[in-house]
Amino acid sequence: MRITQGAFSFLPDLTDDEIRLQLEYCLSNGWAVSVEHTDDPHPRNTYWDMWGHPMFDLRDPAGIMTELAECRLANPESYIRINAFDSTHGVESIALSFIAGRPSAEPGFRLDRTETAGRTQRYSLVPYAVDKSPAGERYRAGV
Amino acid sequence: MEEPTNTRPERDDDAASGAAGTEPVTIDLAREYEEAGIAEVLDALDRELVGLQPVKRRVREIAALLLVEQVRERMGLSAGAPSLHMCFTGNPGTGKTTVAMRMAEILHRLGYCRKGHVVAVTRDDLVGQYIGHTAPKTKEVLKKAMGGVLFIDEAYYLHRPENEKDYGQEAIEILLQVMENQRDDLVVILAGYKDRMDKFFASNPGMSSRIAHHVEFPDYSDTELFEIAEIMLAEWHYRFDEAAAAAFREYLAVRRERPHFANARSVRNALDRIRLRQALRLFEERGRQLTADDLVTVCESDVRASRLFDVDDDETTEDDSEGGTP
Numbered sequence: 001m002r003i004t005q006g007a008f009s010f011l012p013d014l015t016d017d018e019i020r021l022q023l024e025y026c027l028s029n030g031w032a033v034s035v036e037h038t039d040d041p042h043p044r045n046t047y048w049d050m051w052g053h054p055m056f057d058l059r060d061p062a063g064i065m066t067e068l069a070e071c072r073l074a075n076p077e078s079y080i081r082i083n084a085f086d087s088t089h090g091v092e093s094i095a096l097s098f099i100a101g102r103p104s105a106e107p108g109f110r111l112d113r114t115e116t117a118g119r120t121q122r123y124s125l126v127p128y129a130v131d132k133s134p135a136g137e138r139y140r141a142g143v
Numbered sequence: 144m145e146e147p148t149n150t151r152p153e154r155d156d157d158a159a160s161g162a163a164g165t166e167p168v169t170i171d172l173a174r175e176y177e178e179a180g181i182a183e184v185l186d187a188l189d190r191e192l193v194g195l196q197p198v199k200r201r202v203r204e205i206a207a208l209l210l211v212e213q214v215r216e217r218m219g220l221s222a223g224a225p226s227l228h229m230c231f232t233g234n235p236g237t238g239k240t241t242v243a244m245r246m247a248e249i250l251h252r253l254g255y256c257r258k259g260h261v262v263a264v265t266r267d268d269l270v271g272q273y274i275g276h277t278a279p280k281t282k283e284v285l286k287k288a289m290g291g292v293l294f295i296d297e298a299y300y301l302h303r304p305e306n307e308k309d310y311g312q313e314a315i316e317i318l319l320q321v322m323e324n325q326r327d328d329l330v331v332i333l334a335g336y337k338d339r340m341d342k343f344f345a346s347n348p349g350m351s352s353r354i355a356h357h358v359e360f361p362d363y364s365d366t367e368l369f370e371i372a373e374i375m376l377a378e379w380h381y382r383f384d385e386a387a388a389a390a391f392r393e394y395l396a397v398r399r400e401r402p403h404f405a406n407a408r409s410v411r412n413a414l415d416r417i418r419l420r421q422a423l424r425l426f427e428e429r430g431r432q433l434t435a436d437d438l439v440t441v442c443e444s445d446v447r448a449s450r451l452f453d454v455d456d457d458e459t460t461e462d463d464s465e466g467g468t469p
Binding site for chain 1: 325327
């Protein structure tokens with residue numbers, strides 16, 4: 001199941017050239033761009049692992065593309081996203097976030113139903129990959 | 144959200160028609176020159192910078208190479224992106240930084256720098272203070288400079304031969320790697336004094352061989368320095384009267400022999416002190432009605448008051464850092 005998070009996720013995956021154009025747009029707005037990765041893509045998992053620091057004062061996407069390439073190399077089968085942070089006073093939040101890399105196979109999520117008091121049901125989503133193996137070993141080929 | 148996906152195909156079409164469709168057989172180099180807009184930059188370089196003939200010639204050569212390369216590429220004769228890393232050597236105050244800024248502009252107009260900004264750094268910005276601090280610091284600076292020019296002032300400080308464990312070497316290695324692999328993302332310009340740069344290159348042969356253009360900045364002659372002084376004064380809306388001009392020429396000849404002579408920078412410092420003295424002179428005769436002419440004119444006494452003219456005392460040096468009280 002293809003995971004859809006952030007902007008553009010209902011479109012086909014962005015090519016590197018398209019990512020570069022998006023970054024160009026981010027930089028033209030003065031946003032600070034950062035690269036993050038994770039192998040636990042649960043929608044409630046907002047805290048992904050940072051790949052280096054957020055990059056401030058960049059003028060050209062080349063620097064971010066270098067970091068992205070390095071991140072993909074180090075984390076070949078994981079989700080990678082690019083965040084752009086708008087530091088304008090009063091905004092101070094992520095202005096754009098999109099997935100820039102995903103594992104080759106995405107098994108998807110299981111729906112867990114839990115009976116609680118009375119006839120209440122509680123639901124939760126559990127990624128199959130998370131159940132199978134510990135962090136760092138998920139989404140590997142053949143798993 | 145959809146903008147990029149919409150604009151991309153159009154750009155591809157443009158590129159395709161330019162490359163394959165209507166390929167011109169002859170190319171008007173003059174028109175290319177006009178269109179690139181580098182004529183203005185080169186003319187401004189000629190007009191605004193005094194002297195520096197070898198440097199100007201070199202900048203013209205580089206600009207011509209890039210222009211021709213651009214045209215060749217369109218004819219399908221590309222020889223690959225030329226290496227544009229440069230090294231500017233010369234004594235203090237010979238205009239290395241100024242020319243680097245112009246160079247960035249030229250490269251930008253010719254499309255070799257996507258953004259054309261200059262990131263000026265020194266050793267402090269590249270080299271960290273403890274183990275593991277240098278690499279991220281250098282990389283961050285490199286990322287900021289991408290798409291533009293990285294100007295490393297006094298680059299020889301990166302290498303400290305007396306300390307084997309110095310982190311400078313680490314910065315040099317990262318720098319070399321990026322200079323080699325990301326040639327189209329960034330242009331590196333090293334600057335420094337001639338003798339020290341030579342020593343630096345001798346101990347870092349890898350650096351020397353990756354730099355295609357070694358440009359030497361000659362010292363200014365006295366006439367050129369005077370011309371520079373006049374341009375500076377004109378910029379600040381001042382001018383010498385005749386006697387002051389003669390006195391300043393004399394000043395330049397004497398100043399050159401003194402220690403810490405820094406070409407145009409010394410001229411600027413001298414002029415700064417002259418402005419102070421002129422202001423004080425006007426202030427002291429404040430009983431008098433001043434005309435605009437009085438405010439603009441620098442008199443001989445303003446120049447002559449410099450300590451440099453005190454011949455009796457051999458020990459006096461008018462250091463550039465000093466305030467220079469008469």
